[in-house]
Amino acid sequence: MKQNTAGNNQYLKQRNKAQVLDLIRIKGAVSRTRLSELTGLSATAIGLITSELIKNSFIIESGAIESTGGRKRVLLELNPEACFSIGIDFDIENIIIIVIDIKSSTVYENKTPFPKEKKIPEILKEINLKITGILKELQIKKEKLMGAGFSIPGLINSKEKNIIIAPNLNWHNIKLLEFWKDISDLPAFIINEAKASAVCEHWIGSCREKNDFICINIKSGIGAGIFTNGRLLKGMSNFAGEIGHVVVDENGPLCGCGKYGCLETLASTTRIVEKTRRIIRQGADSILNNTPDADNITLDMIIDAAEKNDLTAKNIILDSTRYLAIGISDLVNTLNPEKIVIGKEFVKYSNLVMDQIKKIVSSKALKYPLADLEITASEFGEKTSALGAAIIPLQKIFGRENV
Amino acid sequence: MKQNTAGNNQYLKQRNKAQVLDLIRIKGAVSRTRLSELTGLSATAIGLITSELIKNSFIIESGAIESTGGRKRVLLELNPEACFSIGIDFDIENIIIIVIDIKSSTVYENKTPFPKEKKIPEILKEINLKITGILKELQIKKEKLMGAGFSIPGLINSKEKNIIIAPNLNWHNIKLLEFWKDISDLPAFIINEAKASAVCEHWIGSCREKNDFICINIKSGIGAGIFTNGRLLKGMSNFAGEIGHVVVDENGPLCGCGKYGCLETLASTTRIVEKTRRIIRQGADSILNNTPDADNITLDMIIDAAEKNDLTAKNIILDSTRYLAIGISDLVNTLNPEKIVIGKEFVKYSNLVMDQIKKIVSSKALKYPLADLEITASEFGEKTSALGAAIIPLQKIFGRENV
Numbered sequence: 001m002k003q004n005t006a007g008n009n010q011y012l013k014q015r016n017k018a019q020v021l022d023l024i025r026i027k028g029a030v031s032r033t034r035l036s037e038l039t040g041l042s043a044t045a046i047g048l049i050t051s052e053l054i055k056n057s058f059i060i061e062s063g064a065i066e067s068t069g070g071r072k073r074v075l076l077e078l079n080p081e082a083c084f085s086i087g088i089d090f091d092i093e094n095i096i097i098i099v100i101d102i103k104s105s106t107v108y109e110n111k112t113p114f115p116k117e118k119k120i121p122e123i124l125k126e127i128n129l130k131i132t133g134i135l136k137e138l139q140i141k142k143e144k145l146m147g148a149g150f151s152i153p154g155l156i157n158s159k160e161k162n163i164i165i166a167p168n169l170n171w172h173n174i175k176l177l178e179f180w181k182d183i184s185d186l187p188a189f190i191i192n193e194a195k196a197s198a199v200c201e202h203w204i205g206s207c208r209e210k211n212d213f214i215c216i217n218i219k220s221g222i223g224a225g226i227f228t229n230g231r232l233l234k235g236m237s238n239f240a241g242e243i244g245h246v247v248v249d250e251n252g253p254l255c256g257c258g259k260y261g262c263l264e265t266l267a268s269t270t271r272i273v274e275k276t277r278r279i280i281r282q283g284a285d286s287i288l289n290n291t292p293d294a295d296n297i298t299l300d301m302i303i304d305a306a307e308k309n310d311l312t313a314k315n316i317i318l319d320s321t322r323y324l325a326i327g328i329s330d331l332v333n334t335l336n337p338e339k340i341v342i343g344k345e346f347v348k349y350s351n352l353v354m355d356q357i358k359k360i361v362s363s364k365a366l367k368y369p370l371a372d373l374e375i376t377a378s379e380f381g382e383k384t385s386a387l388g389a390a391i392i393p394l395q396k397i398f399g400r401e402n403v
Numbered sequence: 404m405k406q407n408t409a410g411n412n413q414y415l416k417q418r419n420k421a422q423v424l425d426l427i428r429i430k431g432a433v434s435r436t437r438l439s440e441l442t443g444l445s446a447t448a449i450g451l452i453t454s455e456l457i458k459n460s461f462i463i464e465s466g467a468i469e470s471t472g473g474r475k476r477v478l479l480e481l482n483p484e485a486c487f488s489i490g491i492d493f494d495i496e497n498i499i500i501i502v503i504d505i506k507s508s509t510v511y512e513n514k515t516p517f518p519k520e521k522k523i524p525e526i527l528k529e530i531n532l533k534i535t536g537i538l539k540e541l542q543i544k545k546e547k548l549m550g551a552g553f554s555i556p557g558l559i560n561s562k563e564k565n566i567i568i569a570p571n572l573n574w575h576n577i578k579l580l581e582f583w584k585d586i587s588d589l590p591a592f593i594i595n596e597a598k599a600s601a602v603c604e605h606w607i608g609s610c611r612e613k614n615d616f617i618c619i620n621i622k623s624g625i626g627a628g629i630f631t632n633g634r635l636l637k638g639m640s641n642f643a644g645e646i647g648h649v650v651v652d653e654n655g656p657l658c659g660c661g662k663y664g665c666l667e668t669l670a671s672t673t674r675i676v677e678k679t680r681r682i683i684r685q686g687a688d689s690i691l692n693n694t695p696d697a698d699n700i701t702l703d704m705i706i707d708a709a710e711k712n713d714l715t716a717k718n719i720i721l722d723s724t725r726y727l728a729i730g731i732s733d734l735v736n737t738l739n740p741e742k743i744v745i746g747k748e749f750v751k752y753s754n755l756v757m758d759q760i761k762k763i764v765s766s767k768a769l770k771y772p773l774a775d776l777e778i779t780a781s782e783f784g785e786k787t788s789a790l791g792a793a794i795i796p797l798q799k800i801f802g803r804e805n806v
Contacts, residue, residue: 239739246732
């Protein structure tokens, strides 16, 4: 707010440029005339801005032409070579690296096991080396890489952007961005994995242009990325979305957080696997009894059995999602979202349980906020957080920062 | 967004004027130099804007002078005679009418029993007559009244602003604003009572300048007004905040909404009274046994007994707030608010239960979002929704609309 008039003008010019670029992104391909209509800026102003954007290689005149009966209009679109961004998701078992272009199209992706035995600076050094290799392979100049976004399964505080706690990585008070600065001069950002998923769904997924929606990620933990009034909800200290620790059964099992019956003790995939192994050990009737050692039963095996109509497997999965549905009902009553997208490992068994989830939510949530609610599985599967993290460094260009 | 350049300039001028007026409101009294610093607008621009605001009687030069060691500066403040607004709260048992000035100071208030036997147009006609009387009494010219805000204990849909349902008034699909138009040309607005309370706390109460907070109203029902990212949360269809229907005990009593164990079936004041009457009828040990008829026991009598350390009364109140605390814990994990303000009838017994609420929330919510959380009782008591409703018509002048 504290700007002189020259500063104000500069700010407005920057803002107009970002707005034009963002409209080109949203529309895919758009004429100068339409940009003028959409922004309220004069044809001259749009002419100047688009010339500058073309000169700086952010946009190109596409081959396509818009005909409106009268004059034919050249369409503008983002230049896929303009710039790139990288997303790195510390996904507990794996590190997922994704490179996207300015259009958020994936140009590279890779998944390697998480090296749990290594220290964080060592892991970051390896990632930095890998980035250099990727850029070489893709023939991308270093200066075209806008930055790196790290997606973390834990709490990131709002001021220092430190990792307060990432329980499933056993990380406490980790200054990841400071470690990174010692290794690389590539601008880096950090975001909670569920918030990253919400950014991804809002930018390129099924929640584009939606103002109020919730992304729920289910894996060994459960977290939510929430958008309200068109913006990512952070709350006072950036900890909003910890729905995995909403108590859904006071008599439920002990959670890592020290309380009993948290949603994630009853509906995480770790819980599904643990419960199945226990029940199989106890001699339950199931085709999973054919597994030599119950300790080797995996989520995929359980889903496979459930798909073959194995009642034990099916009931365990359905039982876990019953709690999820209760949690969702509370979110519907509290936040009245347009859409709920459930992602990560949930995607693997969503078609087994989605009908039941919708049925329970219909019976638990109030009729009115339910009316136009959509509940779907994420279309991005396990990649959603890496994509969201990659989108963060790009958003600045479009004047649409979430982090 | 669709504006020509002239439209744009006009819009910017309006916005600057509203911003200056809002700063004067927030600061109470402020010099032109400080306004220029705070807005980034030139001294000339501030001079023009403030002259116009003085000419139109929105602001006055206050007697006070700010001395900064150098030149003495005249301070500007809102002109309390500038304009007025009226809030009408349909508070189930009563209709509360409050008139405020541009500074949101109360200049008139009145409470009359809700005439349940009368039809809505009749009630509105009487309110309109009353307004005419109040204006006469206060010697306020009709054109100085900016509008009326109606606060309703029910769901208001976002498009038509109709009352979808107000269960405790037994209202369904009521087009209150259309009835009003037939009666009066005073601009009218409508808002849910918990959302109105949140607007009140944000504008003049303990949540001024807070971005993320929750106001919970407890009476015969329970509802929340939620602010996220500095804005009132409406959700997809304006139904956000229905926390009274979050299920806190699946085995709990049947709720008016058709489900079991909703928060308001366990923590509303109606529930406290009902439970006490039942237990007294069953012969529980309590000083309330002295009441000739258990059906005449009121909330005030129960609070009075609890304050005299009557264990039966005390336990019933504490038991109801245990569920409230569970509901609050979930909100803390999900939304990470800075502050939670509990209002309406809760204010009457807040000092009996606040310590227990804080203790339970500390044991149920995650440690990190809890860290800087404040939980308090509202300072406005039963008037909060009427005040919030009165604030709505005023906000337009300051460019800060919530409805």
